[in-house]
Amino acid sequence: MSNKANIERLSTGVPGLDNLLGGGLPEFSFNLIVGTPGSGKTTLAHQMMFSLATPDTKALYFTVLGEPALKMLRYQQQFAFFDITKIEESIQFVHLSADLLDGGFDRVMAHIADKIKVYAPKFVFVDSFRTVARSAKENTRGDSDLPRFLQQLGMQMNSWQTTSFLIGEYVSPESETSPLFAMADGIICLSQSLHRNSMLRKIQVVKMRGQAQRSGLHTFRIDDDGVRIFPRAIVKGSISTKVAPDTAGLETRLPVGTPGLDDMLGGGLPMGYSLLAVGPSGCGKTVLATQFLAEGVRQGEPGVIAAFEKSPSQLLGNKKLYSMVEAGDVGVINTRSLDLSIDETLHDMIKMIQKMKAKRVVIDSLSGFELALAPEFSENFRGSLYRMIAELTDLRVAILMTSELEDRYTDLRFSPFGNAFLADAIIMQRYIQLAGQFKRVLSVVKVRGSAHSKDIRLFEITDDGIVIGDVLSDYNGITTGRPELDRRPKCPPDKG
């Protein structure tokens, strides 16, 4: 039997927060929730409180000058987590202002102690602690009382076996000097990051004694359900001294749904590969993507689509896709909010992939995705995309990404972002001018670790989808957009 103290970890009830904390909130910990006004501190505190509080593990929420308690009750009630049946039974709100106005930390401490003795809570919240410290300082003998009060408060909270939270408006330079921050077992910092015209909410677990919290800043949203945190995707993987090709995926190939294209890819798309379909607007990338999903449905493989260029009604105007979505075979990620974070999008995609047990994922298109991201992420789109693809391929799903690339006939490019290297396979679709008409051609540029066709073939978009045609073997200069017939005599086949 271990003689060490067993620190139980409590589930906070806030999506994503337990992950950041390193597995949950340590029982009996003394925590700070800090941030600027409007950053979501009170909402986060309430969400945790309503999740944690039960008739056997009650919570006391002390309010001080600052947000009027009536207003707080009025607005916090709007969130789905606010369970009115818990009020009085499991949660009690207590106002502290009178004690502060009358004077002294001692009075405040006495009132808190009295309430805790009578109600016997397991969780205590003080909102806002900054106001307690500021008001008491003005009334009493000076700054020396504050450290003493903090120490006493910390000891009392510990001996009462409560898990406690002090909520306050602190900005980081102050946090370096306040004794409160040294005393606290955990510090959760919320912020609103303004970049150009876009605002991103971020949370950081600055400190959590006794466990390894997830470092860095992570984005979160506040919606009708409360706070939702999207832990930042960190690319996993070890550096091995052995270089061994991953051949497992090559053995299993997925049909892509366009007749003829599987052969061009060397037998279909290897399992777990990412395929980039790149080409100018109107060349059929979305049609290719729809056929990819439809083939999956035929094979019994559910799919997920994240479409960034079309509204849901436009997307579902595609009858084939509409029928798959209606049947529940394809899930659609809602991507119409702007100022997305890469982590939020990834989180939603992974959630839907796991829910549907999807094997195929379509991102249509990367260009639209870049525009939908908050500037902070779009400015480092390559890095963001790298993290996202790494996470998705870890799930062993086949990913098809489309990317708009305007035809420039003077150079050969496969991506407007310089991230073609991220894809395991690339299909290039182009327009060419032939016999007075615009024709479409496609070619497989790359399939990592596999042989593939080098042909440039004509294709058409019909009511039944993409139909691949002949190789343009009699033409040169196809990539210039204006191929010319190759009039050189062809060598006869060797009869010897």
Add this chain to the structure above:
Amino acid sequence: MQIHDLLLRQLIIELTDPDPEKMVDNAIEQWQLIAAHIISIIGEGGFNALYDRSVILTQSTFPWLLTCELQPSAHKRFSALRASLEDQTTALASEANYLLLVNFTGILESLIGAELTTRIFRSALEETRIPIGKGVNK
């Protein structure tokens, strides 16, 4: 000020005690309990603001209802209300107190919703010597 929630309205009705001997004492006791409980949640300033508004609204029907600064001491807090009620007949005092309660809970209901208001009131009045449920239906 109207109370939209039926349960809350019924609760207020049930608080009214027709006993002429104890009507004012019981009314003051109820107010003291309500005040103590609500002050613990929203503070003295919060309660005073709500009560003052309720008195002003009630005065439109019962202009003899006194307004003055609420005393912080629990025993003296409603001395003006007591004085006003004691000067009237039991029936009139009961009606005025009923309307005052309706206005007070109505304001609270509009701010924090009926369900939470009912919860707070029930919790506050669990301590009253007058059991909830006895009273004249209005």
